[in-house]
Amino acid sequence: MKVTFLGHATLLIKTKLTTILVDPFITGNPLVKDKVNIDDLKPDYILITHAHQDHVLDVEVIAKQSDATIVSNYEIATYYEKKGFRVHPMNHGGAWNFDFGKLKYVNAIHTSTFADGTNGGQPGGFVLSADDKHIYIAGDTALHMDMKLIPYSYTLDLAILPIGDNFTMGVEDAIFASDFIECDTVLGYHYDTFGFIKIDQKEAKKRFLEEDKKLYLLAIGKSILI
Template structure:
């Protein structure tokens, strides 16, 4: 199976590198965990799970500078286009082939408004993504609570790797994320969306110990800026 490099940029931001570079939820400016600046990121494809600032992040600036293809739910794409940057909208259940990367949008249990310049814009609905890249299948759950159809996501797409929020308060916490692993049954789970701020403080070792005692899934705890190659 072909290889892929996965780099965690803190919070829910990841860079996936194979033949093409895919950037997810580029919250870099204002992210105390970010190991780089937005100017250091040069993706071919940029994916946004929903419109909250800690996920939309620097997407408009990166898109304007690099001309990368930006993919998001329809309403977020419309907002980005209103800022003079081209974006392509899709919706849940849909699949797009973008620069040889297959993207399928899934459900997520969350909210999704865009707050900018004192105004609130319709951010559509929050989402996750199944990403098929270089022979690997990765599930980025976005911001979400646990939901029963995660089992269906696991059955339909059989993701090898699941990127799952564990921070609690705004997303599922450790207990719920462990249940998500049981439903999805990936080979590898990587926790995200925790310890960026005090309100989402969690111990990833607790998540790792619980998952690995209950399932055959391996948990990889990453540090911001750290990469793994699979």
């Protein structure tokens, strides 16, 4: 799989069969500017971890132009289904076999409300299994003990964890999280977009290295292969 960082918590994941977009927040991200053109994004699926605007801002435009299937919890899926979009609803602990592989919707600790005040249900994350690889996409979350359940079912190849602190885990809790999920290869996200979540990137990488872990902090538009 190829995982491309599109800023903040937005990811473009290409499997052998499909293109998957996660939490599209592009046009409102001051760090993206002209680095990403949403008209070029043609995902087959859009995964949404929760309803906050910095995770759903560009969902409707992209879904309309690509006819993507929106995958999220029941409340978020229903919100978009009422607007005429193709959706697949899920809920915590549930899994589904898609044409590209398997998704499991797992717990996260955060809040989840649309900008218009609509309830976005409970936030979550995803474990994506495709191309004989397993990726944990944590979404916006605090460190929590349910993360320890993931290694009972999956040997993760990559964990994508928020590290910006203030609204989510910071670097130190992300290190604990990597222990909980038994994955020492981490892609950090949800950092540096605005003042509350700015981090010292060199120090973050140093802290992971001190724990014999690898932290990837990708420039916008850059990718890693797993």
